[in-house]
Amino acid sequence: MKVFTYHTPERVPSDGLPDCAIAVDVLRATTTIAAALAAGAEAVQVFSDLEQLIQESDDWPADQRIRVGERGGQTVAGFDLGNSPLECHPERVQGCRLFMSTTNGTRALERIQGAPTVLAAALINRATVGDYLQKHQLETVWIVGSGWQGSYSLEDTVCAGAIAHYLSQSLGLPLETLAGNDETIAAIALYDHYQDDLLTLFHQCSHGQRLLNLGNHADLKYCAQIDTLSVLPIQAEPKVLVKTAMD
Numbered sequence: 001m002k003v004f005t006y007h008t009p010e011r012v013p014s015d016g017l018p019d020c021a022i023a024v025d026v027l028r029a030t031t032t033i034a035a036a037l038a039a040g041a042e043a044v045q046v047f048s049d050l051e052q053l054i055q056e057s058d059d060w061p062a063d064q065r066i067r068v069g070e071r072g073g074q075t076v077a078g079f080d081l082g083n084s085p086l087e088c089h090p091e092r093v094q095g096c097r098l099f100m101s102t103t104n105g106t107r108a109l110e111r112i113q114g115a116p117t118v119l120a121a122a123l124i125n126r127a128t129v130g131d132y133l134q135k136h137q138l139e140t141v142w143i144v145g146s147g148w149q150g151s152y153s154l155e156d157t158v159c160a161g162a163i164a165h166y167l168s169q170s171l172g173l174p175l176e177t178l179a180g181n182d183e184t185i186a187a188i189a190l191y192d193h194y195q196d197d198l199l200t201l202f203h204q205c206s207h208g209q210r211l212l213n214l215g216n217h218a219d220l221k222y223c224a225q226i227d228t229l230s231v232l233p234i235q236a237e238p239k240v241l242v243k244t245a246m247d
Contacts, residue, residue: 001133001137001138001139001140001141001167001171001173001178002139002140002141002178002179002180003141003143003163003164003167003178003179003180003184004018004140004141004142004143004180004181004183004184005142005143005145005157005160005161005164005181005183005184005186005187006142006143006144006145006183007145007147007152007153007156007157007183008108008144008145008146008147008150008151008152008153009107009108009111009112009144009146009147010147010150012111012112012142012144017114017115017116018115018138018140018141018142019115019116019117019138019139019140019141020115020116020117020118020119020133020136020138020140020141020142021112021115021117021118021119021141021142021144022112022118022119022120022121022129022141022142022143022144022163023105023108023109023112023118023119023120023121023144023146024108024120024121024122024143024144024145024146024156024159024160025102025104025105025108025122025145025146025156026122026123026155026156026158026159026223027153027155027202027205027207027208027211027219027220027223028070028083028084028085028102028105028211028219028223029046029070029083029100029102029104029105029106029109029120029146030105030120030121030122030146030233031085031122031123031124031222031223032068032083032084032085032087032088032100033098033100033105033120033122033233033241034085034120034121034122034124034125034229034231034233035085035086035088035124035222035229036085036088036093036098037231037233037241037242037243038088038229038230038231038243039088039089039090039092039093039094040090040093040094040095041066041088041093041094041095041096041097041098041243042064042095042096042097042242043097043098043236043240043241043242044097044098044100044233044240044241045097045098045099045100045239045240045241046100046101046105046106046109046110046239046240046241047099047100047101047106047110047239048101048106048107048110049101050069050076050101053067053069053099053100053101054067056099057099060097060099064095064096064097065096065097065098065099066080066081066092066093066096066097066098066099067079067080067081067099068080068081068082068083068098068099068100068101068102069081069082069083069100069101069102070082070083070101070102070103071102071103072103072210073103073207073210073211073214073216074214076101081098083100083102083105084216084219085124085219085222085223086218086219086222103148103149104146104147104148104149104153105146107146108144108145108146109235109239109241110239111144112142112144113235113238113239114238115142117136117138117234117235118234118235118241119132119232119233119234119235120233120234120241121143121159121163122159122223123158123159123162123198123223123224123225123226123227124222124223124225124226124227124228124229125227125228125229125230125231125232125233126159126162126163126166126226126227127166127227127230128227128229128230128231128232129163129232130163130166130167130170131170132232133163133167134167134170134171140180143160143163143164143184143187145157145159145160148206148207153205153206153207154190154201154204154205154206155201155202155205155207155208155223157183157186157187157190158187158190158191158194158198158201160183160184160187161184161186161187161188161189161190161191161192162191162195162226164178164179164184164187164188164191165188165191165192165195168188175188195226198224198226199220199221199224201224202220202223202224203220208220231243232244
């Protein structure tokens, strides 16, 4: 297995596809997707364009759809929910499809939608993602951070490092064998440094600061947890993620 890390969707190679591509947006899209599916949502369908989201969700029964819209860390006016995992209560989302558009994370998912296997990962489901990769012995894996409007994000890189670290430990592979590029080695080094204090990293990083300024301290605490959910969001059709069981 070779693991390649790309800090933003813009850094993803334009030629070829991996066996598996993993989108990471710890603050907060992929964390919210995992939380929603764990709470019983039927699926999460992602969009980069808000107007397209509204048009396509109009065809869904109103009592079975939830429109999730976020721009700049804040809920889009007229949408049902913002991009917070803490809003995904079972009594709110169970049996519903979430139609979701966020500033960064949904762009990453759209960028990798052509891969044979597409997953959404966050710190909260790190081990479940790692176990899936280990079980299926996929040869080439891309971990794609969402970044912030095209720029690097520490929180996505530390999550990539957490996944790669887990794989290195569980597969018994040295870094030089597992890592497909230098970014993966750097991501593991970042995780090694912060693994016991991820919340501090989130308080230091630029997007964490944005969310703190918007009063989202509870979201940061939730997103900084590791291996708390066993849910695996996997693409069932382009841009539609469902929960799959790990047997």
